[in-house]
Amino acid sequence: MIPAQFDYVRPTTVEEAVQALRDGGDDAKLLAGGQSLLPVLRLRMADPSLIIDLGGIAELKGVREDGDSVVVGAMTSHYDVARDDTLRQHVALIQEATKTVADPQVRHRGTLGGALAHADPAGDLAAPALALDAQFVIAGPDGTRTVAAADFFEDYFTTAIGEGELLTEIRFPKYTGWGARYEKFNRVAQAWSIVAVAATVKTDGGSITDARIGLTNMAGTPVRARGVEAALVGQSATEDNVRQAAQAAAEGTSPTADADAGSDYREHLARVLTGRAVLAAVG
Known part of the structure; x- marks a missing residue:
């Protein structure tokens, strides 16, 4: 099927994305990889008036060390998570789970943040994030806030990300040698x-x-x-x-x-x- 008509924007900064969410209101949807959203759009199970593509925001991609933590940008693809040396050394569990996600095509397009924000109870990345005591950094109109994994997943397909907010990064404590x-x-x-x-x-x-x-x-x-x-x-x-x-x-x-x-x-x-x-x- 063909999705219903919608407007499309591709911001280049988190601030632009937050503003687009504010402008789009309840009818706006974030595109963080599209492996869950696009099938829903094609089946017309959702008909947002605005799609905000996060793929153009460079600061949401990549893996870096920050003291005792490893920080992964929300738009980092499963493929990049699965092959990153820093994660292999310090947070091996998230790599182990990521390697089981779907197939290579999905892993090249899907993102860590998109999967976690989708919060499918059968998804493969939420349980490792919870076990690892991950911290979720969320940006919105009032700035950024950090939510522990124990408080992030609230119900089926429901997270602590509020209206007008988006997930920017996931912070994992180091488990070196585990x-x-x-x-x-x-x-x-x-x-x-x-x-x-x-x-x-x-x-x-x-x-x-x-x-x-x-x-x-x-x-x-x-x-x-x-x-x-x-x-x-x-x-x-x-x-x-x-x-x-x-x-x-x-x-x-x-x-x-x-x-x-x-x-x-x-x-x-x-x-x-x-x-x-x-x-x-x-x-």
Whole structure:
């Protein structure tokens, strides 16, 4: 199908983009890569009067170090995230997850910020961001503000980004030397996750000293498996210990039942995939 008619602007600064949002009001939509927006436009499930293309804003692209953090611009493509050396050294988990997103064509066009702002509960990047305690920098008419990942994802397809605001960058604490694994279960290659687990683990002398675990598609928002994290810390990194701790993975979740899986099956998958992810992360 052909989208309904709309106006199009391509700002070159964040300030111009914020002004365009103000001018467009409720009928304006941001284009941050288009891998979710364009299909909706073609099906006429949305008919905005204005599309604001963020692709011309250079300051929203790239990866840089800032003290104890690694900062990723919201318009950095999945392709660039997956091949960046700084992220590989300090934030390996986000790379592990990004490599599983869709296919190479989508990864070249889609962006980290666009995926996180879309907040699809089956999307592959929200759970790693939550597990990594990422910070989201948001710009709007009143300036910039920073929101923790725990407060950023509010509900299905709903985030803390307010009216007239846009996500500019994501700040990740450094996890240098931590093992990482994103374990994804889907029906066919390149499909959305039925369930996935993001795990990054720190070990010392064969013992687990810290662990961060996020779950994909186990609720309307990503979920931290805090019961598993607590059970792992201080344990030897053996298969028995890891699998026993993974039994707590479904605690505090509320998975849906749909054509792909029932809620009880998703809970089973969460336990199995958590064990696999942690074991892979600890080597």
